[in-house]
Amino acid sequence: MKNLKGACIFGQSGGxxxxxxxxxxxxxxxxxxxKNITNVYGAAHGIRGILEEKFxxxxxxxxTELELMKYTPSSALGSVRYKLKNFEDDPTDYNRLLExxxxxxxxxxxxxxxxxxxxxxxxxxxxxKNSGYDCNVIGVxxxxxxxxxxxxxxxxxxxxxxxxxxxxMEINLDASVYDTGLVCVIEVMxxxxxxxxxxxxxxxxxxxxxxxxxxxxxxxxxxxFISDVKGVCERKxxxxxxxxxxxxxxxxxxxxxxxxxxxxDLFGHAQLGGVGAMLANIVKEKLGVKTRAxxxxxxxxxxxxxxxKVDVEEAFEAGSAAVRFACDGETDQMxxxxxxxxxxxxxxxxxxxxxxxxxxxxxxxxxxITPEGTGLTEDFIKYALPLIQGDAKAPLEDGLPxxxxxxxxxxxx
Numbered sequence: 001m002k003n004l005k006g007a008c009i010f011g012q013s014g015g016x017x018x019x020x021x022x023x024x025x026x027x028x029x030x031x032x033x034x035k036n037i038t039n040v041y042g043a044a045h046g047i048r049g050i051l052e053e054k055f056x057x058x059x060x061x062x063x064t065e066l067e068l069m070k071y072t073p074s075s076a077l078g079s080v081r082y083k084l085k086n087f088e089d090d091p092t093d094y095n096r097l098l099e100x101x102x103x104x105x106x107x108x109x110x111x112x113x114x115x116x117x118x119x120x121x122x123x124x125x126x127x128x129k130n131s132g133y134d135c136n137v138i139g140v141x142x143x144x145x146x147x148x149x150x151x152x153x154x155x156x157x158x159x160x161x162x163x164x165x166x167x168x169m170e171i172n173l174d175a176s177v178y179d180t181g182l183v184c185v186i187e188v189m190x191x192x193x194x195x196x197x198x199x200x201x202x203x204x205x206x207x208x209x210x211x212x213x214x215x216x217x218x219x220x221x222x223x224x225f226i227s228d229v230k231g232v233c234e235r236k237x238x239x240x241x242x243x244x245x246x247x248x249x250x251x252x253x254x255x256x257x258x259x260x261x262x263x264x265d266l267f268g269h270a271q272l273g274g275v276g277a278m279l280a281n282i283v284k285e286k287l288g289v290k291t292r293a294x295x296x297x298x299x300x301x302x303x304x305x306x307x308x309k310v311d312v313e314e315a316f317e318a319g320s321a322a323v324r325f326a327c328d329g330e331t332d333q334m335x336x337x338x339x340x341x342x343x344x345x346x347x348x349x350x351x352x353x354x355x356x357x358x359x360x361x362x363x364x365x366x367x368x369i370t371p372e373g374t375g376l377t378e379d380f381i382k383y384a385l386p387l388i389q390g391d392a393k394a395p396l397e398d399g400l401p402x403x404x405x406x407x408x409x410x411x412x413x
Contacts, residue, residue, distance in 0.1 A: 001134050002329030005036045006107030009055060010140075011043035012075040013082075013113035013120065017156030018163075018304040019315040020112060020142050021076045021404065025069040026319025027110050027140065028058050034327050037108060041411055046080035046111070047120055051096050053103075060409040068404035070312055071394035073304035076406060083116065084123050094127045101128070101135060103413060108136050108326050112319070114143035114154070118334055119358035125332040136326040139334035139354050140319050144301050146195035149360035150352045151336035155318050156301070158311035158387035161199035163303040164188060164296065165388065168200050169208040171294065172241060180290065181238025183229060183283050187276030187295045190245040191255075192216055193363045196300065197245040201376035202384060211240050216247035217364050218373040220256055225279065226286050228374060238289050246275055305401065309390025314347060321349040345386035 010027045012020060024042070031040045040058040043049035056077065058066075069076055087094050100106070109128075111121040118139045125137035141148050144160035168186065175184050188197040194215025203209035211232045214220055225242075232240040248256045257275040280293035318335045325333065333351040340346040368380040394401035 004107040004134055004136060006105040007039035008037050008108035009041040009043055009106050010110040011046040012077050012079050013046040013117040015301060016075040016079055017142055017144050017301050018073040018159045018307050019156050019311050021069040021072045022312050022315035023112050023140050023155055023319035025066050026316040027323055028066050030320040030323040036327055042077045045078040048080045048082050050100055051093060053100055055411050057409045057411040061406055065404045065406055070316055071304060072403040073302040084120050087127055098131055098133060110138050110140055110322050112140040112142055118354055122354035122358045125354060136331040138322040138326045140322045141334060145190055145193055147193035147361045149357055149362045152339040153337060153387055155315035158308040160196055160300045161384055162308045162388035163300055163306045164199040165202035166306055168203040172208040183240045183289050183291045185276045185280040185293050186243045187246055188243060189300050191247040192361050194245045195364055197243055198364055198376050198380055200243040201380055205381050210243040212242040212374045214244045214248055215364055216245045216249055218369055219251040220248040229283055230287055244276060307392050308388045309392040310387055312392040317349055325351060
């Protein structure tokens with residue numbers, strides 16, 4: 001609905017990225033400029049903060065600190081993994097949200113997250129509409145997994161890809177200094193989509209990458225893996241670097257990591273991890289060579305010191321565009337990136353219905369994976385290389401990064 005007047009609220013959800021706060025800065029700075037937005041709130045720990053009526057008054061923050069959010073990793077407002085039940089099964093949360101929205105005259109709702117977060121956003125949008133409460137709802141994408149449907153790529157992916165490629169190049173140099181053999185098995189995040197693991201190919205582009213790369217899009221066979229490693233070791237004096245996704249699956253569809261995992265998250269997803277160490281142990285046992293397992297873990301999503309300038313700027317624009325779209329009357333939509341045709345890399349923010357993004361995963365095209373299933377083609381390099389360009393870091397203070405320091409003044413009514 002156009003010309004809505006009232007407050008806006010923004011929340012962050014799911015796993016953070018090194019640029020998720022850049023999207024928050026985009027939302028906040030743009031919202032503070034809009035004449036129809038009377039107050040700007042930031043929800044503490046996403047949707048849970050709204051349900052518990054815990055959010056911050058962004059109007060009280062210094063503009064300088066909001067600008068510094070562009071270069072500050074993690075989720076400045078706190079994140080959450082909270083799944084809304086279907087309204088038909090339990091309307092409690094929805095009725096509470098409506099109560100809070102009315103109390104604070106919230107007419108604009110922005111939610112920053114991945115697949116599950118867009119599902120939450122979609123449910124809230126539909127409920128508000130069915131309740132007759134005027135509120136424009138826009139999803140702001142993020143996820144280092146790069147698996148949101150409809151968008152060329154996700155804010156957060158470029159920086160994570162840059163970290164993976166850069167760190168792999170450094171490991172490549174370090175692992176080759178001795179004249180003795182060493183097999184490194186590097187585990188990268190990614191449950192069902194191998195975009196992050198594929199980023200290892202960017203290091204290969206600079207001739208300092210991995211010998212073998214395994215994505216979850218291709219069924220994983222342990223015996224073939226051992227054979228692949230053995231072949232590399234025979235050619236390279238018992239040296240090999242293999243990069244594997246935490247989400248690699250057997251031909252039966254079972255996560256290899258589930259053999260070492262025993263828990264699930266609040267959305268029912270298996271808590272994967274340890275697959276790299278498991279494979280390294282198998283290599284050591286079968287081939288009798290020295291092995292080292294390396295898990296990039298949280299560094300993939302918090303390494304702001306290696307953030308891509310393109311990623312930082314696009315994340316900010318995603319948040320800023322969300323506010324402009326909402327103030328123009330758009331609702332029940334998610335901001336997506338549309339790559340423009342031509343030799344020069346140009347990205348345009350456009351909209352897509354939330355229901356198309358909710359709980360839908362985008363995987364690496366099979367034609368971008370080499371026939372033997374252990375590498376990526378030139379098409380992936382052409383896709384990913386523009387996303388990691390440029391350098392964007394926090395200013396230094398005493399030699400260390402000066403991250404944003406928000407006042408976090410509680411909103412009360």
